[in-house]
Amino acid sequence: MTMNSFTLNAADAKYLADVGLSASSADDVTPVICAAMFYVTETEVRVVSTDRYRIHTAIAAPSEPAPDHEVLIDRTALTWMSKNANALGRQRNLVKPIVTITSEPADPNANARGGALTITVTEWVGDDARTLTYTAHTVKGNFPPVMRLVQEARDAEESEGGRLKLDFLAKARPLAMHPDYAPRIKFTKATTDNSRPGPALLQFKNAGVVYAEAIIQPYLIGVE
Known part of the structure; x- marks a missing residue:
């Protein structure tokens, strides 16, 4: 081999x-x-x-x-x-x-x-x-092709906002190379069901270049 x-x-x-x-x-x-x-x-x-x-x-x-x-x-x-x-x-x-x-x-x-x-x-x-x-x-095994979902979020239409679990946001901390590097958060519209929000895309940049990204599913439980 x-x-x-x-x-x-x-x-x-x-x-x-x-x-x-x-x-x-x-x-x-x-x-x-x-x-x-x-x-x-x-x-x-x-x-x-x-x-x-x-x-x-x-x-x-x-x-x-x-x-x-x-x-x-x-x-x-x-x-x-x-x-x-x-x-x-x-x-x-x-x-x-x-x-x-x-x-x-x-x-x-x-x-x-x-x-x-x-x-x-x-x-x-x-x-x-x-x-x-x-x-x-x-x-050994087939890792899911999740980069396809990242690309879909990059291309998706942006929505006005949404809600995310704080725990998921906190766990994205290791993606930031520096504590002051805050990500841009893009809330997306679902591509298959307009009544539901799409995932949020977090993008971390340095000198204008994206070096890390996170996809977080929206939080749908609870009341406004």
């Missing part, structure tokens, strides 16, 4: 891991959504997670060009990456670690376990660099 890999700086690795954790399901019932999907291209790494009620996605640039591939990483591995991405850098202030994620596509003829997964934190680029390594397996 072909091994794929991509590399991120420590800050971006932690950021994408935190975004992946922020909306992935914790019910341990459906493995493909108790994980985050990483879509990798030569110039971009996009993470996407969902628990059916929310979608969170964000992008970062790989440290070097990477082959196009996808890898589905579970919450345990994401938690390790979040905690350890900058562990070596914290010990020496001038060190800026890099994080490499290497994965093997799942064997369609194998059992439910996915392909091999290795996450390596390297102190610096060099033969004498210290490393931390996590090994596991990717999640």
